[in-house]
Each structure stands twice: as C-alpha cells, then as structure tokens.
Amino acid sequence: MDKDFHRSSNSLDSDSKSSSLNSKHGNDTIVANESSFTYLSGENMQDIKNDVSYICPYSGPVVGTLTITNYRLHFRSNPPASDKDPIVIVDCPLGAVSRVEKV
Numbered sequence: 688m689d690k691d692f693h694r695s696s697n698s699l700d701s702d703s704k705s706s707s708l709n710s711k712h713g714n715d716t717i718v719a720n721e722s723s724f725t726y727l728s729g730e731n732m733q734d735i736k737n738d739v740s741y742i743c744p745y746s747g748p749v750v751g752t753l754t755i756t757n758y759r760l761h762f763r764s765n766p767p768a769s770d771k772d773p774i775v776i777v778d779c780p781l782g783a784v785s786r787v788e789k790v
Contacts, residue, residue: 724778730758741777742790749775760784 726732732754739753741762751764764775 724754724761724763726756727758730756732756740790741775743775746775751775757781760787 734755736753738750740748740750742748749764751762754761759781760779762777767774
C-alpha cells in the first residue's frame, strides 16, 4: 500500500495533536489580537460588528460588539453604566449555532 493513503488532512493530524498536547502541558497556544479576547492557534477573524444587541433570556437586550471568527461567535457587551451591572460575554463555537436573527 502507498503510505500516503493513510495520510489525513483533518483536524486530528499530528500538528493538531501536538498543539493539544502542548496546551495540556502549559505551553501557550493562543494568539494576541486587536479584539477584546485572544484567538486560538489557527483562528482568524472573519467579521466584527459594533452596536449589536444580544437578547439575554435573563436580563433582556444588551448592546455590544460581535466578533465572528472561523471557530466561534464572540459577543462582549459595552462597558456598563454602573459598576453593579455586569459585562456580558457570550463565546460560542460555530458548531453550536443554529441561527442568527436580525430583529
């Protein structure tokens, strides 16, 4: 058999395994960027939108910034008006998103 037959180009190849092992052993696999969070290794920003509302099921609408990467959706609320209001962060893998609605 040709040894290239068993080669894989999916996310479980040897490079991905070594990055996962490195992160388990405390080696840094995140990349700094200009947004309010850090990207994972291989993650790239696709789009960023300001003044987006997230309708929280517990506290109602919250305005903030939505960043879309090739791995996830990341929403971070604008700084609250008072210290008692929390900052809302929603960080969701793209595979868990079934729909996004414009209201």
